[in-house]
Amino acid sequence: MAIIVDKKNVNYVCKICSKKIKNVRDIEVIIPISENKLDDSFMFSDEVIAHKDCCTSLTNYNLYKDLLHLRNKCIVNHRCEICDTTIDHPENFMMTLVLSSNPRDILYKFNFLPFHKSCFSNSDIRYRIEKEIEKRIEQGAWIHAFNNDKYMK
Numbered sequence: 001m002a003i004i005v006d007k008k009n010v011n012y013v014c015k016i017c018s019k020k021i022k023n024v025r026d027i028e029v030i031i032p033i034s035e036n037k038l039d040d041s042f043m044f045s046d047e048v049i050a051h052k053d054c055c056t057s058l059t060n061y062n063l064y065k066d067l068l069h070l071r072n073k074c075i076v077n078h079r080c081e082i083c084d085t086t087i088d089h090p091e092n093f094m095m096t097l098v099l100s101s102n103p104r105d106i107l108y109k110f111n112f113l114p115f116h117k118s119c120f121s122n123s124d125i126r127y128r129i130e131k132e133i134e135k136r137i138e139q140g141a142w143i144h145a146f147n148n149d150k151y152m153k
């Protein structure tokens with residue numbers, strides 16, 4: 001968000017309508033939350049800068065907002081999903097991002113869960129997520145959104 005501070009030089013072009021964004025207050029910054037490039041939520045990835053109004057006109061914008069709400073709840077709640085204790089050390093904190101934005105998908109319930117890295121690494125949850133992702137890669141339904149993928153290692 002720091003890039004928006006320079007008020008003299010508002011020189012951003014909206015990713016959606018391709019017009020210049022004249023007023024900083026009209027800017028909406030979309031943050032990457034999807035782990036799968038083929039998920040509906042991935043259109044809101046890649047640090048998109050756009051007009052607020054242009055964003056709200058998008059088909060999946062409400063979906064994105066709902067997912068973002070879940071993400072924010074996860075960040076506040078630092079309780080490990082596996083051992084149910086507070087995650088005190090940031091270096092031992094990890095969370096899943098959007099594995100699926102479809103509520104009927106079995107991966108949906110694994111979106112935005114907080115874990116101790118140490119708990120996650122040998123857990124059944126990790127195994128189940130990885131199995132699902134592997135299956136989807138084979139079916140051509142999954143492309144990793146991030147290079148440093150934490151599940152497949």
Ligand SMILES: [Zn+2]
Nearest residue numbers: 014017051054
């Ligand atoms: Zn626009």
Ligand SMILES: [Zn+2]
Nearest residue numbers: 080083116119
């Ligand atoms: Zn734990």
